[in-house]
Amino acid sequence: MEVNPLDLDAYSLSGAVLSKEISVSEVVRSVIAQVELREPSISAFLHFDPEALLEKASVLDEKVLRGETVGRLVGVPVAVKDNMVTSDMPTTAASKILEGWRPPYDATVVELIKDAGGLVVGKTNLDEFAMGSSTENSAYKVTRNPHDLSKVPGGSSGGSAAAVAARMSILALGSDTGGSIRQPASLCGVVGVKPTYGYVSRYGLIAFASSLDQIGPIARTVKDAALLLEVIGERDPKDSTSILGERPKLVEREAFGVESLRIGIVSELVDNCSTEVRDRVFMAARLLEERGAKVDTVSAKAVTLGLSAYYVIAPAEASSNLSRYDGVRFGLRKDGSSLTDMFFSTRTEGFGDEVKRRIMLGTYALSSGYYDQYYGKALATRGLIRRQFNEVYKDFDLLLGPTSPTTAFAIGEKSNDPMAMYMNDICTIPSNLAGHPAVSIPFGLADNGLPIGVQLLGPDMSEPLLFQAAFELERLAKENLEDARA
Amino acid sequence: MPRSNTAYEIGTPWLYEGYELVVGLEVHTELKTRSKLFCSCANEFGNIPNTNVCPVCLGLPGTLPVLNKTVVELAIKIGLALNCEVRKSTFHRKNYFYPDLPKGYQISQYDLPINSDGYLDLPSGHRVGIVRAHIEEDTGKITHMGLSGRMDKSAYSLIDYNRAGVPLTEIVSAPDIHSPDQAREYVVELRGVLMALGVSDGRMEEGSLRVDANVSVRPMGSSELRTRCEIKNLNSLRSLVRAIDYEGKRHVKLYMRDDAPIQETRHWDEARQRTDSLRSKEEANDYRYFLEPDLKALAPTEGFIRGIESQIVDTPKLKRAFLNESLAGEEMSDQVEKAIDLELYPYVKHAIEVGVSPRLAIARTANELAATISDAPYLSIERFVEVLRLEEDKEISPSQAKVLLNAVTKRDESVSDIISALDLKKADDGETRSVVETVVAQSPSEWARFLEGQDQLMGFFVGKVMKLTGGKADGSVVKDTLLQLRQRDS
Ligand SMILES: [Zn+2]
Numbered sequence: 001m002e003v004n005p006l007d008l009d010a011y012s013l014s015g016a017v018l019s020k021e022i023s024v025s026e027v028v029r030s031v032i033a034q035v036e037l038r039e040p041s042i043s044a045f046l047h048f049d050p051e052a053l054l055e056k057a058s059v060l061d062e063k064v065l066r067g068e069t070v071g072r073l074v075g076v077p078v079a080v081k082d083n084m085v086t087s088d089m090p091t092t093a094a095s096k097i098l099e100g101w102r103p104p105y106d107a108t109v110v111e112l113i114k115d116a117g118g119l120v121v122g123k124t125n126l127d128e129f130a131m132g133s134s135t136e137n138s139a140y141k142v143t144r145n146p147h148d149l150s151k152v153p154g155g156s157s158g159g160s161a162a163a164v165a166a167r168m169s170i171l172a173l174g175s176d177t178g179g180s181i182r183q184p185a186s187l188c189g190v191v192g193v194k195p196t197y198g199y200v201s202r203y204g205l206i207a208f209a210s211s212l213d214q215i216g217p218i219a220r221t222v223k224d225a226a227l228l229l230e231v232i233g234e235r236d237p238k239d240s241t242s243i244l245g246e247r248p249k250l251v252e253r254e255a256f257g258v259e260s261l262r263i264g265i266v267s268e269l270v271d272n273c274s275t276e277v278r279d280r281v282f283m284a285a286r287l288l289e290e291r292g293a294k295v296d297t298v299s300a301k302a303v304t305l306g307l308s309a310y311y312v313i314a315p316a317e318a319s320s321n322l323s324r325y326d327g328v329r330f331g332l333r334k335d336g337s338s339l340t341d342m343f344f345s346t347r348t349e350g351f352g353d354e355v356k357r358r359i360m361l362g363t364y365a366l367s368s369g370y371y372d373q374y375y376g377k378a379l380a381t382r383g384l385i386r387r388q389f390n391e392v393y394k395d396f397d398l399l400l401g402p403t404s405p406t407t408a409f410a411i412g413e414k415s416n417d418p419m420a421m422y423m424n425d426i427c428t429i430p431s432n433l434a435g436h437p438a439v440s441i442p443f444g445l446a447d448n449g450l451p452i453g454v455q456l457l458g459p460d461m462s463e464p465l466l467f468q469a470a471f472e473l474e475r476l477a478k479e480n481l482e483d484a485r486a
Numbered sequence: 487m488p489r490s491n492t493a494y495e496i497g498t499p500w501l502y503e504g505y506e507l508v509v510g511l512e513v514h515t516e517l518k519t520r521s522k523l524f525c526s527c528a529n530e531f532g533n534i535p536n537t538n539v540c541p542v543c544l545g546l547p548g549t550l551p552v553l554n555k556t557v558v559e560l561a562i563k564i565g566l567a568l569n570c571e572v573r574k575s576t577f578h579r580k581n582y583f584y585p586d587l588p589k590g591y592q593i594s595q596y597d598l599p600i601n602s603d604g605y606l607d608l609p610s611g612h613r614v615g616i617v618r619a620h621i622e623e624d625t626g627k628i629t630h631m632g633l634s635g636r637m638d639k640s641a642y643s644l645i646d647y648n649r650a651g652v653p654l655t656e657i658v659s660a661p662d663i664h665s666p667d668q669a670r671e672y673v674v675e676l677r678g679v680l681m682a683l684g685v686s687d688g689r690m691e692e693g694s695l696r697v698d699a700n701v702s703v704r705p706m707g708s709s710e711l712r713t714r715c716e717i718k719n720l721n722s723l724r725s726l727v728r729a730i731d732y733e734g735k736r737h738v739k740l741y742m743r744d745d746a747p748i749q750e751t752r753h754w755d756e757a758r759q760r761t762d763s764l765r766s767k768e769e770a771n772d773y774r775y776f777l778e779p780d781l782k783a784l785a786p787t788e789g790f791i792r793g794i795e796s797q798i799v800d801t802p803k804l805k806r807a808f809l810n811e812s813l814a815g816e817e818m819s820d821q822v823e824k825a826i827d828l829e830l831y832p833y834v835k836h837a838i839e840v841g842v843s844p845r846l847a848i849a850r851t852a853n854e855l856a857a858t859i860s861d862a863p864y865l866s867i868e869r870f871v872e873v874l875r876l877e878e879d880k881e882i883s884p885s886q887a888k889v890l891l892n893a894v895t896k897r898d899e900s901v902s903d904i905i906s907a908l909d910l911k912k913a914d915d916g917e918t919r920s921v922v923e924t925v926v927a928q929s930p931s932e933w934a935r936f937l938e939g940q941d942q943l944m945g946f947f948v949g950k951v952m953k954l955t956g957g958k959a960d961g962s963v964v965k966d967t968l969l970q971l972r973q974r975d976s
Contacts, residue, residue, distance in 0.1 A: 085546075085548045091548075093547070103546065104546070105548075107548060206548050209779075237552065238552060239550050240550065240551065240552055240782055241550075241781075241782065317776075319581075319774075320581050320590070320774070320776070323589065323590020324588065324590045326585070328645070339643075363774065367774060368772050368774075371776075
């Protein structure tokens with residue numbers, strides 16, 4: 001029987017490539033075939049070049065044949081969100097302002113994937129500059145949810161989540177500023193991880209909100225997510241916020257179980273969810289308890305302030321980060337009769353509405369006379385949230401909650417209501433503000449056939465414990481629920 | 487209204503219609519490091535435009551700054567030399583749009599600068615407070631093409647990003663300066679400090695040292711602080727002096743007619759010798775400072791700071807103190823000021839340290855060496871000391887020493903070969919005595935008057951002897967001999 005390489009997990013696939021059971025070229029041909037089949041209806045990719053991929057594959061195949069050292073991801077397809085720069089592919093951040101830009105360098109994560117023998121298959125769609133929760137804010141295309149093409153895949157890493165869910169790639173990279181990895185992973189029925197702030201290098205990630213942005217893996221299995229995070233989780237001297245010291249091993253946590261782990265359910269996070277999602281979270285809790293975990297509910301009032309703090313801090317940083325798009329050195333330039341004119345025309349034409357909205361919000365929040373009232377207060381709130389989380393973590397090892405308040409919503413449903421759209425991130429934002437890691441794990445389907453995700457949260461550098469519990473939840477879902485994979 | 491266009495005279499206090507000047511200076515100095523502040527690009531002046539650039543200093547999407555540790559060391563050096571408190575500091579973003587600013591913000595320090603609350607003592611004895619001395623990055627350089635040289639009238643502009651990301655220290659003084667001359671003295675002294683520390687090459691014309699002046703005036707004797715104007719484009723000490731003088735008088739004239747200056751940034755027009763409004767406070771940028779999220783706080787340890795402190799040896803203040811202590815009370819302050827020059831000081835210091843008389847070492851350094859140092863291919867500290875020793879041991883006369891010192895700096899020969907070649911061996915005392923006797927015999931009438939007590943004729947005889955010996959005679963031996971002969975003949 002012919003095995004489709006895309007049905008394998010990354011672990012087995014790289015093993016098969018190493019033992020020469022499957023060639024990288026075969027893997028790539030499967031990817032191309034799958035993309036030809038699914039991409040026309042899903043639109044996950046902003047850049048996909050089959051010929052260049054085949055060339056890369058044959059280079060890798062020769063290496064394998066010659067017996068050269070190849071890394072742990074040899075031959076494994078990795079889709080990269082288009083806000084991470086690649087020297088051999090255009091990088092747009094889904095914005096017109098970067099149309100056609102060819103970065104002269106690779107992001108550190110891209111380098112690490114290449115060094116590990118991984119195959120960057122293409123660049124995936126996102127909300128422009130990662131600002132959004134549905135991938136509808138892309139300047140180029142709207143990505144559709146592989147489970148239901150009338151629904152959004154979530155965002156902003158919607159392209160990456162959809163590509164993995166539709167088996168157009170085995171692994172993908174996303175970036176998470178307020179939930180942008182976990183929420184689309186949840187809506188597409190895949191695993192998404194936002195590591196501790198500073199765990200993965202941000203060098204080469206096009207900044208949205210620098211103090212919140214973090215790159216992380218999207219995969220079909222917890223084990224694949226752990227593998228990818230082991231590959232990209234390296235201290236990087238090019239990123240001053242990169243955490244010093246060794247990253248712990250994660251894949252080995254597969255069989256550790258949850259015996260005597262203290263897991264809390266944050267009541268404030270469950271309160272804002274649909275009944276179906278809430279019920280699923282409590283079901284997960286019950287099943288974990290059956291496996292030996294100690295589960296209890298806990299209150300952390302400050303998390304309810306997360307959304308307001310986030311929508312001041314993130315736009316403030318964004319307004320500064322996006323100043324460099326001025327038409328002078330790269331990307332789009334619209335000439336004008338004066339310098340100011342050129343700045344105006346370039347930015348007016350180059351940025352989409354949501355980006356402009358956030359630049360304006362952020363500029364306002366940082367303006368003299370308003371700083372204390374908005375930015376200063378938001379920073380104080382952020383400190384409060386972090387302190388309250390750390391207080392809770394004195395009694396609990398991990399927290400459990402929903403990833404998204406609802407399952408995937410319809411395309412267009414919230415695009416004219418920014419507040420309704422922002423509410424999507426209510427369960428994910430607190431982790432970004434605290435700098436803590438969190439994982440979204442698919443946990444069955446809702447009545448409408450769409451995936452539900454549950455989220456595990458932990459304190460700084462708690463990745464090993466998070467994965468330990470995520471592996472268990474994955475097993476529990478498999479034993480008790482329908483397969484959430486598309 | 488008063489009309490006075492007389493230029494300010496250096497060295498005088500500034501007082502105009504009963505008003506005194508209140509000036510604070512902001513000095514930006516480029517730091518001499520191998521690489522830029524946040525990337526590994528070369529920090530070099532004068533290279534082909536846009537060759538010392540990389541994704542980081544071009545502000546390309548996705549790039550992040552990594553702080554150059556040497557910059558921190560140099561900034562701390564400056565802070566310690568300016569008697570500042572060195573402490574934990576943070577970086578902020580200063581946001582504004584301009585094509586020479588790649589990221590659309592400058593990474594600078596805001597409410598927590600690395601150095602604060604210091605002072606600089608000027609040679610005149612006046613103390614100027616240092617509010618802060620912080621680290622920030624330089625911008626690129628923009629050249630507007632076309633006749634006017636101004637952006638709004640030019641056809642196009644060229645930008646060179648070689649300078650973008652070059653490390654700067656901004657040193658902000660307290661408004662403790664009260665005359666254009668004092669401003670000049672402050673900049674000269676500060677430049678001396680920076681050059682002595684080896685952190686800056688101090689060239690104002692090339693822009694490696696840039697000065698902005700905050701100028702206001704107040705009625706003499708009052709302690710209020712009135713509206714100030716910031717003057718930019720001060721490319722030389724001369725324009726600094728003139729601009730401050732002009733601006734101070736402009737303020738006084740406004741007050742005299744019951745008007746007042748408005749807070750604004752003004753530009754010194756070198757050609758027209760006046761300041762013009764650049765932008766008012768209302769038009770000024772709101773820089774929207776906020777904590778730079780891409781960099782961590784800078785917290786130098788006490789040990790790190792003390793290590794840097796131990797490297798500081800030669801600030802002008804320390805040099806001045808060393809020379810004055812060596813002189814043990816003897817007053818040579820003009821020559822001391824000259825001798826503490828960055829290039830000259832190592833010579834005088836070494837000479838004194840190896841035992842040459844401080845008085846002689848300082849005099850030869852401040853006079854002869856100062857005159858020749860700019861063109862002295864064969865000068866070395868050892869050769870300099872050799873000449874001073876010959877003079878001190880009376881092997882050569884002072885006038886011979888001056889000739890020899892000049893020759894030693896320009897001739898690729900040993901000192902003894904130069905002495906032979908120029909025939910600079912001092913006449914011995916017996917030889918001198920016989921020449922003196924010859925001269926006395928040749929001028930009987932002058933000698934008679936000298937015997938009668940006309941001492942001014944001493945010079946006449948010394949001159950004659952020097953002429954006959956070709957300057958080889960020692961003046962003091964000649965004088966002694968003349969006095970002995972007078973005693974004999976009287
Ligand atoms: Zn550079």
